Each structure stands twice: as structure tokens, then as C-alpha cells.
Amino acid sequence: MSADTNKFVIPIGPQHPALKEPANFEFWVDGETVTGASVRLGYVHRGIEKGAEARTWVQNLYLMERICGICSHVHATAYTLGVEKLAGVEAPPRAQAIRQIMGELERIHSHMLWLGVAAHEGGFDSLFMYSWRDRETVMDLLEKISGNKVHYSANLLGGVKFDITPELAAEIHKGLEFLDERNRFYLKVVNQDETFIGRPRGIGTMTAERANFLGAIGPTARASGVAHDIRVDAPYLKYSEFPIKVETHTSGDLHGRFIVRINETFESIRVIREILDHLPPGELTARMPRRIPAGEAISRVEAPRGELLYFVASNGSDKPERVKVRTPSLCNWSTVLSLAIGLKLADMPMLLTGIDPCFSCNDRSVSVKRGTQDSSMWSWEKLRHYGIEYYR
Amino acid sequence: MASTIGALGAVEAVLEPLAVSFNRPQPERLDAVIRPDDLLTAVRTMVNESWGFLSAIVGLDHPAPAPVEGEAEVEGSIEVLYTFCKGAAIAILRTTLPYSQAVLPTISGLLPAAMLYEWELREMFGVEVIGLPVTGHLILADDWPDGLYPLRKSFVGFNGEEKSQ
Numbered sequence: 001m002s003a004d005t006n007k008f009v010i011p012i013g014p015q016h017p018a019l020k021e022p023a024n025f026e027f028w029v030d031g032e033t034v035t036g037a038s039v040r041l042g043y044v045h046r047g048i049e050k051g052a053e054a055r056t057w058v059q060n061l062y063l064m065e066r067i068c069g070i071c072s073h074v075h076a077t078a079y080t081l082g083v084e085k086l087a088g089v090e091a092p093p094r095a096q097a098i099r100q101i102m103g104e105l106e107r108i109h110s111h112m113l114w115l116g117v118a119a120h121e122g123g124f125d126s127l128f129m130y131s132w133r134d135r136e137t138v139m140d141l142l143e144k145i146s147g148n149k150v151h152y153s154a155n156l157l158g159g160v161k162f163d164i165t166p167e168l169a170a171e172i173h174k175g176l177e178f179l180d181e182r183n184r185f186y187l188k189v190v191n192q193d194e195t196f197i198g199r200p201r202g203i204g205t206m207t208a209e210r211a212n213f214l215g216a217i218g219p220t221a222r223a224s225g226v227a228h229d230i231r232v233d234a235p236y237l238k239y240s241e242f243p244i245k246v247e248t249h250t251s252g253d254l255h256g257r258f259i260v261r262i263n264e265t266f267e268s269i270r271v272i273r274e275i276l277d278h279l280p281p282g283e284l285t286a287r288m289p290r291r292i293p294a295g296e297a298i299s300r301v302e303a304p305r306g307e308l309l310y311f312v313a314s315n316g317s318d319k320p321e322r323v324k325v326r327t328p329s330l331c332n333w334s335t336v337l338s339l340a341i342g343l344k345l346a347d348m349p350m351l352l353t354g355i356d357p358c359f360s361c362n363d364r365s366v367s368v369k370r371g372t373q374d375s376s377m378w379s380w381e382k383l384r385h386y387g388i389e390y391y392r
Numbered sequence: 393m394a395s396t397i398g399a400l401g402a403v404e405a406v407l408e409p410l411a412v413s414f415n416r417p418q419p420e421r422l423d424a425v426i427r428p429d430d431l432l433t434a435v436r437t438m439v440n441e442s443w444g445f446l447s448a449i450v451g452l453d454h455p456a457p458a459p460v461e462g463e464a465e466v467e468g469s470i471e472v473l474y475t476f477c478k479g480a481a482i483a484i485l486r487t488t489l490p491y492s493q494a495v496l497p498t499i500s501g502l503l504p505a506a507m508l509y510e511w512e513l514r515e516m517f518g519v520e521v522i523g524l525p526v527t528g529h530l531i532l533a534d535d536w537p538d539g540l541y542p543l544r545k546s547f548v549g550f551n552g553e554e555k556s557q
Binding site: 330 | 396417418420421445446447448450451452473475477479480482503504505507508509526528529530531532533542543545547
């Protein structure tokens with residue numbers, strides 16, 4: 001019981017029933033109804049913006065990619081676009097197209113991850129397991145392109161590291177066919193399964209006006225009918241040649257966010273197929289200077305969770321003066337704190353998950369674990385086989 | 393591009409009476425230098441015009457240059473950039489605060505989304521935000537020392553760890 005407000009305060013987190021990442025919320029309740037909410041972030045704060053000032057432009061590319069394990073490519077893309085703008089260098093067309101393919105594959109993997117987490121919070125664990133199993137397909141595709149499932153490291157300042165050969169393109173087409181079919185099934189499930197629909201429908205409803213007022217972005221805002229997508233508003237990479245259609249929904253509730261995100265995966269699949277069929281020929285990299293001319297640049301890209309903004313300032317040396325990262329999760333927090341009021345306490349896990357919050361993005365910290373055990377190297381196939389055998 | 397230029401023209405016209413100067417560093421971006429006292433009016437103008445949304449508040453530390461003999465000492469300053477985006481257009485309200493008067497009014501009454509950004513600005517740069525309805529830490533640890541602002545250039549880590557890298 002809080003002395004000053006004479007209300008019951010329920011602390012949730014940092015270790016959480018709703019999320020696998022740490023944050024602390026305080027919900028003030030009257031019976032079962034939430035009357036107020038507050039948030040405390042920073043449990044995984046790493047000081048990356050400060051760290052960036054002590055590292056070279058190239059080292060920072062790897063640092064920025066490690067801000068988030070889900071949308072690593074989009075962070076590196078925003079950073080490289082900002083630095084390239086300052087240096088007056090443009091990546092070759094083929095490199096830009098490959099960046100776009102990686103970005104859209106990443107969006108598919110992120111949205112399928114979210115679908116699983118959100119289904120789990122809704123008490124629908126079979127959907128969670130199915131969607132995460134199928135998500136392996138897109139992660140395998142990313143691995144086939146780059147050698148990595150999470151931090152693909154596809155970007156370089158001035159281009160990309162990996163080419164997409166016709167053989168690889170054929171494999172990606174095959175994987176996309178499977179993902180397309182599975183996501184059509186999931187769209188059917190979230191629209192037809194009554195036991196599931198009862199959970200998100202009509203919960204956390206936000207009108208377009210309110211979404212704008214609260215500064216919501218990304219799929220959270222698009223589910224409220226706000227047709228804002230930086231890929232269309234200010235096309236970067238090859239989005240003007242291979243455009244996407246903005247997916248919106250008018251319901252504004254949590255159910256609408258499921259529909260928007262699943263429909264976005266179809267758009268991503270469509271655009272990747274189109275690029276693969278018309279991949280521009282040419283070089284993969286352009287020459288970059290080691291020292292970046294003094295100045296400021298803003299780059300904006302559409303991350304899976306919404307618009308990601310990078311502000312990069314150079315003082316003319318080989319290290320940045322300032323790198324400011326404004327991640328989409330930070331914009332969407334105010335919608336949770338505002339929409340919580342009046343809802344039941346039991347709806348909070350779903351509401352929190354509804355914005356697809358990413359704490360690494362908010363906090364920007366790192367944890368390093370050094371293995372003290374056997375240091376022998378295993379291939380991914382060997383590890384996977386071991387895992388299957390272990391649980392057989 | 394035409395709509396972007398139109399949007400920037402519109403924002404330049406409404407900010408004209410308030411801005412000290414304008415600058416166009418990128419084709420799609422307009423910077424308006426605003427006095428700290430005019431900040432609230434400028435933000436209210438942006439809100440009344442429904443010009444885009446507040447995308448970020450960026451802090452920049454400009455430490456005092458090394459003192460030159462025979463010249464008066466110059467004070468360091470914090471520059472705060474209120475970044476608004478409308479479609480592809482970006483409009484930035486820039487205001488500079490000397491260290492000794494690092495105080496700004498909150499704009500969270502006009503734009504609730506600004507609360508977290510202002511909170512971050514206060515923690516990281518030590519800018520006092522008058523009227524911000526929250527206290528305590530948002531990101532830094534509970535036992536973080538008072539008066540130590542990590543994104544100021546003067547902060548080089550504890551025991552100089554950051555410096556040695």
C-alpha cells in the first residue's frame with residue numbers, strides 16, 4: 001500500500017511474468033482495475049552511446065549491431081547510412097539491394113518471434129511453439145547468406161560483405177515459399193480461433209488520434225490506422241525501386257497488431273522475391289575514407305518495431321563526436337502507460353507484449369560470458385543434432 | 393520531394409518570429425536555433441500546427457576549450473536538439489544552455505511522449521527539466537553518484553577505464 005496515494009501498488013519485474021527481459025513496472029490498482037502505471041528501465045544499460053565516442057568509425061559498426069540481438073542488421077544499416085551521408089559516399093546498387101533483403105528477412109524473423117511471444121502471453125503455447133519452429137527457417141536463410149543466425153554482420157561502411165549468388169537465391173525462394181504458407185496459416189488461426197481471439201480483441205484499443213498524440217510508431221501505430229512507415233515516407237536503400245505497401249488496420253486493439261504484423265511478413269516476402277528476381281549487378285563496396293568529414297547526419301530506417309533514428313556527429317577525426325540512437329521501443333512505452341489505465345491487471349502481460357518491447361534497444365547493455373568448460377568447437381549441425389538426441 | 397520542401401517552408405514560416413537563425417544542413421532538414429526562453433512557445437507552435445511528431449531529443453556536450461593565456465575563460469555548454477519528423481522532412485529546434493544554467497522547461501505537458509526523452513536528457517547530460525513529473529533514475533543505477541552525467545565529455549569512466557581503451 002502506497003502511503004501517499006492510499007492505493008495498492010503492484011510491482012512487476014524486473015524479473016517478469018510477462019517478458020523475458022528486465023524492466024520494472026508499478027501498477028496502481030483498485031481491485032482488479034489498473035488506475036495508474038510507471039516504468040523503470042535501465043537494468044541492462046551498457047552505455048553504448050558513450051562507448052561509441054571512444055571507438056573508431058569501423059569498430060562502432062560492430063558495436064551498433066550489438067545494440068539488439070533481434071534487429072541487429074537494421075541498427076548497423078542506420079549507422080552506416082548516417083556515416084555514408086557524412087562521408088558523401090553511396091553504397092553500390094547491388095549492396096543496397098542486399099541490405100534491403102537482409103532487412104526484410106530480419107523483419108520476418110522478428111515478427112514471427114513476436115507472434116510466438118504474444119501467443120504465449122495469451123496462453124496459446126501451441127502457436128508459440130509452431131511459430132518459433134518455423135522461424136528457424138528464416139534464421140537458417142540468414143545463416144546461409146552470412147554465416148550467422150543473429151548478428152549477420154552483413155554491412156560494411158560503403159557496402160556489404162556478402163553476395164547473393166543464383167544458387168543462394170534459389171534457396172531463399174524455397175524458404176520463403178514455406179514461410180508464406182505458414183504465415184497464411186497463422187493469419188487464419190489468429191482470425192478464427194475463438195479461444196485466442198477472446199484474449200486480444202477489444203483490449204488496449206487506441207484511436208489514430210491518440211496514437212499520434214502519444215507518439216506511437218511502427219506496427220503499434222499502424223494497427224490504429226496511422227499509415228506511417230519510413231520505408232514509404234522517406235525511402236532509403238532500394239525502397240523506391242522495390243516499394244512496399246503500408247499495412248494498416250482500423251481496430252486499434254491488440255488483435256489488430258497481430259494482423260498488421262502478420263500481413264507485414266507477407267509484404268516482406270513479396271518484396272524479397274521481387275529484389276531476388278531483379279538483383280542489380282555490380283560491385284559490393286564503395287571506397288570509404290578513414291576519417292569522416294565534420295558534420296551531422298540523421299538517418300531514419302524502419303526497424304521491425306517502428307522508425308529507428310540515428311543522429312551521427314563527426315568532428316573530422318577517425319572517431320565519432322556523438323552517436324545518438326532513438327529506438328522505436330522508447331517511443332511506444334508511453335502508449336502502454338496510458339492504455340493500462342482502466343484495464344484489468346490480468347491484461348497487463350498482453351498489453352506489455354503488444355508493443356513488442358525490446359529492452360536491449362532501450363537500455364543498450366551487454367553481458368559477456370566466458371566459457372570455462374570444454375573449449376572444443378562444434379559445428380551448428382553437430383550442436384543441433386546433439387540437442388535433438390539429448391531430448392529424444 | 394516537393395511535399396518535403398513544402399513542409400519545411402511551412403515550418404520555417406511559423407518559426408520565423410522565434411528563431412534566431414535557420415540552417416539547412418541536409419536537403420530534407422531544417423535547423424532552427426531557438427533561445428531557451430522561447431522553447432515552450434516554439435514547441436507549442438509545432439503542436440498547434442500539427443507539424444509531424446517529436447521523434448527524438450538529442451543532447452550534445454560542447455566542453456569549454458582549453459583556456460588560452462590572456463583570454464577570458466569560456467564556459468562549456470549543452471546543446472539540446474528537439475527533432476520533429478513529418479514524412480521525409482525533419483525540423484530541429486536547437487537550443488544551447490551554458491553549464492551554469494542548464495535548465496529547460498518540460499514540454500511533456502504538450503507532448504506526453506517527451507517525458508522519457510527529457511528524463512534521459514536529465515540523467516545523461518545533467519539538464520534540469522523544470523516541471524518534469526518524475527523523479528529518480530530511469531536508466532542509471534540507483535546508487536549512481538549525484539552530479540555525475542555520463543554523456544558529458546568530462547566523464548571518462550570510473551578510474552579512467554573508458555579512457556584507456
